[in-house]
Amino acid sequence: AQSVSQHNHHVILSEAASLELGCNYSYGGTVNLFWYVQYPGQHLQLLLKYFSGDPLVKGIKGFEAEFIKSKFSFNLRKPSVQWSDTAEYFCAVNLYSSASKIIFGSGTRLSIRP
């Protein structure tokens, strides 16, 4: 069955530390990949997306992600986090054979110590 795995449930970092959140998916076909952020009490907002081309994609607020097809991975990175990055982060996959199904990982809660 298709699935998205986020192995880090809760990550705690100090301000200015570097961030990497893992995401792996299981699906043999073509996929579109996304990272969403959910700030406390708010809805999901798109951070970045990958459809094709350069596997290193840049998003908003200094975030980037790298698609590694051989590893079925799409890890999210940020060189220096800020307190305002405290939020829940979700990796998501749109299964290309069915453009109507976007499935999400279980989320990673990021807490930043000021």
Add this chain to the structure above:
Amino acid sequence: DTAVSQTPKYLVTQMGNDKSIKCEQNLGHDTMYWYKQDSKKFLKIMFSYNNKELIINETVPNRFSPKSPDKAHLNLHINSLELGDSAVYFCASSQKTEAFFGQGTRLTVV
């Protein structure tokens, strides 16, 4: 101008009641979804509609009945509410790319 709007934002109701949540998108998208987010923040797809046609029903109890009168609207009706239905319900829409989410409806069943 809100792209995906859902109402109400909060809903508190007693067990056994029937309630509806409405969703509208003004993005011209063909696809709309309902997701359920539980207390652990896990997001589970419930339904997906494409041009008013049901595409995905992810083994949701038949107490939940989505209705799409046109491709800009996808409403969710829930019969005989149970305690376990308490969650945040998100509506979303997409056009073969990323999904755009509404603000969510926090449903509390008491």
